[in-house]
């Protein structure tokens with residue numbers, strides 16, 4: 001395997017404190033457009049997500065993941081749920097999936113009845129609340145970003161916001177346990193991939209980094225650990241929506257030798273348009289990639305089957 005070492009390049013950085021005037025917003029939209037058109041990747045600071053909400057879900061998640069395995073078995077994901085709500089265990093990686101789709105008493109459209117399931121919350125004080133609180137706060141950040149994205153694509157400011165307002169977005173806690181033995185070097189925690197949804201807002205543990213993104217030039221760049229900063233990865237559905245004007249970010253997670261004996265948490269807010277939104281190329285999109293229009297729910301169901309073997313049919 002080639003060395004996993006990345007380097008600290010100049011990753012695009014958006015400071016949301018500087019959005020006061022229309023001119024500021026135009027500048028920010030331009031930055032978003034450029035970042036998504038090149039690597040599909042952006043770091044965000046100056047948002048309003050309270051650190052306490054981040055710390056709380058991270059702490060509750062770590063408590064859950066390190067709890068008794070027999071207890072964790074009781075919230076194992078049911079693979080007939082397209083949203084795979086609950087726990088999925090993989091080698092060196094566990095994921096806890098949740099969705100607010102059915103938490104807030106929404107009606108799921110009849111064609112997507114298979115998504116109408118409950119979360120599999122563990123019996124752990126404050127766990128569910130920490131997910132609900134974090135979801136609500138990060139959703140505000142998502143809204144801000146979506147307004148800038150719409151502006152960048154010459155769409156009405158709320159164009160995306162209106163298409164993401166039914167809470168379908170899965171919120172996933174990732175846990176990477178310590179490697180049991182010293183590998184003698186860097187280890188791969190999450191292989192290189194592109195997220196398949198519209199856009200991911202990722203929070204990486206501020207104790208250990210490890211996230212790397214690939215630049216347009218083909219270099220792996222370490223995403224610096226910066227408490228309070230979010231990482232935005234554009235996903236394959238948005239690449240499709242924009243006719244490849246924007247590209248999905250290739251990324252992976254490695255453990256540096258000094259970190260491989262420690263565990264690591266990350267929180268992924270996988271922004272998904274409402275189940276019945278038809279994803280068809282936006283007017284200002286590039287002409288490339290004549291993918292057929294698809295609804296968000298049909299797309300998700302298919303990808304969940306490919307990636308996780310989830311199958312409701």
Ligand SMILES: O=C(O)CCC(=O)C(=O)O
Nearest residue numbers: 174195204211253266268
């Ligand atoms: O753990 C991380 O930092 C990245 C996780 C990730 O890429 C994913 O969940 O899709």
Ligand SMILES: [Fe+2]
Nearest residue numbers: 193194195251
């Ligand atoms: Fe990812």
